Amino acid sequence: MNAEASANGAETYAAAPDGRPDLSNTNVREDLAMAGRCALVHLPTGRTCLLPLRHQGPCEFHRPQEAQDIVNGG
Numbered sequence: 001m002n003a004e005a006s007a008n009g010a011e012t013y014a015a016a017p018d019g020r021p022d023l024s025n026t027n028v029r030e031d032l033a034m035a036g037r038c039a040l041v042h043l044p045t046g047r048t049c050l051l052p053l054r055h056q057g058p059c060e061f062h063r064p065q066e067a068q069d070i071v072n073g074g
């Protein structure tokens, strides 16, 4: 009898679902993400998207002061 099992042939993909190439020059502020915001940071300008998480349309980047107001509970 052949005891070789082929049950472990399942393939799982752990790749991030949001690997958008147009966001390659961005990062995410975790403090803003915890506040339910998109929180994407446009690194060249240092501005942050303050729209809700998974918002429709393009990001709107705001100044760091405005982002800090959100973190502080504003």
Ligand SMILES: [Zn+2]
Pocket (backbone or CB within 6 Å): 038, 039, 040, 049, 050, 051, 055, 058, 059, 060
């Ligand atoms: Zn955004």
